[in-house]
Amino acid sequence: MTTLSDLVNCYDQLIVPDFQRAYSWDKKHYTRFLKDIEEALDDSRAGIATKGIPYYYGHFLMLKESGRNDGQMIDGQQRLTTVALFLASIHRHNLSAKTVSFIQKFLDKFHTVAYDQEFFSSLIKVKDVDAKELKVRETTLSAERLSAAYRYFSKQLQERESTEIDTMVAVLASAQVTIHEIENLIEATHIFTFQNDRGKVLTELEKVKAFVAFQYYRNGADFVRLKRFYDRFTNIYQNIEKIRIGVNVEENLEDSDGSDKLAKLGLNEDQVLYACLDAFYFHFEKNKRSFEEHFSDAVGKSLKNDKVAIMEYLDTFTAHLEKAFKTLLDFSDYLKDEGQFSVAKSVTILSKGESFYPFFFLQNELEPFNKNKISFAYQQLFFAFEQLLVRVNCVNHSKRFEHGFLRDWMRWWLDSKEHHGSVAEYMWHFLNRLYINSFEVEGEWQHPYALGESVVYEKLLRRPHGSIVYYILWRWELQLRAEQGLELIRWEDMPKSIEHIAPQSLNRNLEIEGYSFWSDINFDKEKDLEVFYDRLYGWGNLTLVAKSLNSELSNKSFKEKQECVQACITKDNHPSLAQYHGVFVEYNKRRSWKRSALEDRQKQIVDFITHSYLNWMVWKEYYNPEEMPS
Numbered sequence: 001m002t003t004l005s006d007l008v009n010c011y012d013q014l015i016v017p018d019f020q021r022a023y024s025w026d027k028k029h030y031t032r033f034l035k036d037i038e039e040a041l042d043d044s045r046a047g048i049a050t051k052g053i054p055y056y057y058g059h060f061l062m063l064k065e066s067g068r069n070d071g072q073m074i075d076g077q078q079r080l081t082t083v084a085l086f087l088a089s090i091h092r093h094n095l096s097a098k099t100v101s102f103i104q105k106f107l108d109k110f111h112t113v114a115y116d117q118e119f120f121s122s123l124i125k126v127k128d129v130d131a132k133e134l135k136v137r138e139t140t141l142s143a144e145r146l147s148a149a150y151r152y153f154s155k156q157l158q159e160r161e162s163t164e165i166d167t168m169v170a171v172l173a174s175a176q177v178t179i180h181e182i183e184n185l186i187e188a189t190h191i192f193t194f195q196n197d198r199g200k201v202l203t204e205l206e207k208v209k210a211f212v213a214f215q216y217y218r219n220g221a222d223f224v225r226l227k228r229f230y231d232r233f234t235n236i237y238q239n240i241e242k243i244r245i246g247v248n249v250e251e252n253l254e255d256s257d258g259s260d261k262l263a264k265l266g267l268n269e270d271q272v273l274y275a276c277l278d279a280f281y282f283h284f285e286k287n288k289r290s291f292e293e294h295f296s297d298a299v300g301k302s303l304k305n306d307k308v309a310i311m312e313y314l315d316t317f318t319a320h321l322e323k324a325f326k327t328l329l330d331f332s333d334y335l336k337d338e339g340q341f342s343v344a345k346s347v348t349i350l351s352k353g354e355s356f357y358p359f360f361f362l363q364n365e366l367e368p369f370n371k372n373k374i375s376f377a378y379q380q381l382f383f384a385f386e387q388l389l390v391r392v393n394c395v396n397h398s399k400r401f402e403h404g405f406l407r408d409w410m411r412w413w414l415d416s417k418e419h420h421g422s423v424a425e426y427m428w429h430f431l432n433r434l435y436i437n438s439f440e441v442e443g444e445w446q447h448p449y450a451l452g453e454s455v456v457y458e459k460l461l462r463r464p465h466g467s468i469v470y471y472i473l474w475r476w477e478l479q480l481r482a483e484q485g486l487e488l489i490r491w492e493d494m495p496k497s498i499e500h501i502a503p504q505s506l507n508r509n510l511e512i513e514g515y516s517f518w519s520d521i522n523f524d525k526e527k528d529l530e531v532f533y534d535r536l537y538g539w540g541n542l543t544l545v546a547k548s549l550n551s552e553l554s555n556k557s558f559k560e561k562q563e564c565v566q567a568c569i570t571k572d573n574h575p576s577l578a579q580y581h582g583v584f585v586e587y588n589k590r591r592s593w594k595r596s597a598l599e600d601r602q603k604q605i606v607d608f609i610t611h612s613y614l615n616w617m618v619w620k621e622y623y624n625p626e627e628m629p630s
Helices: 004-010 027-046 077-088 097-109 114-123 141-157 162-173 185-192 204-218 223-240 269-282 291-303 307-336 345-350 356-366 376-396 399-419 423-439 453-460 467-484 526-536 547-553 558-568 595-613 616-621
Strands: 013-015 056-063 070-075 176-182 497-500 542-545
Touching: 004 097, 004 162, 004 176, 013 097, 027 077, 027 141, 027 162, 056 077, 070 077, 077 097, 077 141, 077 162, 097 162, 114 141, 185 223, 204 223, 204 269, 204 291, 204 307, 223 307, 269 291, 269 307, 269 356, 291 307, 307 356, 345 376, 345 467, 356 376, 356 399, 356 423, 376 423, 376 453, 376 467, 376 595, 399 423, 423 616, 453 595, 467 497, 467 542, 467 595, 497 547, 526 595, 542 547, 547 558, 595 616
Parallel strands: 013 070, 056 176
Antiparallel strands: 056 070, 497 542
């Protein structure tokens, strides 16, 4: 047992190696850290620490390679990074020389992962992180977490007395720790397998990394092979922190409950892992197993416990994984720049990509994705998935169509891929099978998921649910703006709140002024009641608005809503949406929201959906059923 201060004195530098995860703690973790120090401070004041109950700050696994006195953190990097952020945040206090010396020594020695180090160095030197003093901006999600933790500590500690801060740092410097020091990567690989960063539950990707590392170790991998493995995970972790698929960086980093929004937005790293496994190993198995189970089967059946074959298998798997994350970073960059209005956005908005990414990875094997020049094959893939996802969300209201079709397709393709090697053939077959499943109703196919035109239209008149509402209203807005010669609005800049033009509370109170679309409804009849709800919650009664405006409109009369919207859209921070016109803006022409107005708006939106997504004519640009590529 030693102290945190002794750990700092042990090494010339404290380094988070690039093959380890970057900073991943969120508010609940660094709130707990600060509370622990405060409790230890209270114990110290009460004399408890002097009675043999010291403040314990955990175990650290350090890699110290021969000939160097640097300590590379194999386990404990999240805790030491948090200490660094805490110490950096208290520079404005008039602290004792002893405290200043410890802080300076710690910060001089500490280095985070290389791709965040420049930002980290800039962060800990500024006096006001919210001002323009910060010379280097956040370029990764981990940098945003570093910034959030630093802001939290700065805010929490700014009103504390300097003497209290001195004591807190003294408690931290004297905190008890244990250190296990190792000398090479092979030993690190073995021990890391059984280590767990106690601050945060391991992701499935981290568990797979540990499992693969152990398999390399037990099968006698040499240094070159191990280094290649760690280099691949260096690239994987760096790409994880840069991928911004679906992440709205303008949103506040933290929820009101303090949880990290970045964990709730965008693409989860485990989803990428599972997509890679689906594409190359599991092949859409109904009941997904763990990689460890799949690996054990492969060892017993095809690898026959051959150590060379096993390590080659692991080499291929980690290469697939590295390539998957690199490809997704390119896809993320494309969506951020050239692909802002691409149909590929549907993948990130209408689903989290669980079904799309395995196919994306498979296609990347046939033709590498180029974010600067989207090939026709990738245009076909994006088009196909937009068509599929819109149909699932608008018409079928069931994942059965999506997953049933994709699973059947994957099995067919894997069974016959030796005969269909080109990407052009691959995409023709994919579109052909999707087209048949989507549009063929009569004839020899009789596909269970195909729907006739009248059935489709009838389903669209019912109440839509979920993310499809946002996506369709955004796409409709783009079309309206294009027709009117207005500047297009990116998804990221689009208001993300749904307003019911006639308020939802009408289902309880029909007396709200300015609304009348139920004169034909007999509320004693269940069928009529369903029609009323389809109108109230249907496409014709929905529009996108800013969240602040949504709460302001609430249960107002129609005239009050019109005046409120008029006032709001004159402000710089709220776009005047084209879909407002004819409802809120031209209020001199429309004094009430009647059935005719609601049904006219519903027809416009439903016609837009059927023309753009549920019409076989739109397929002509991407698919010709009569001409299969040779």
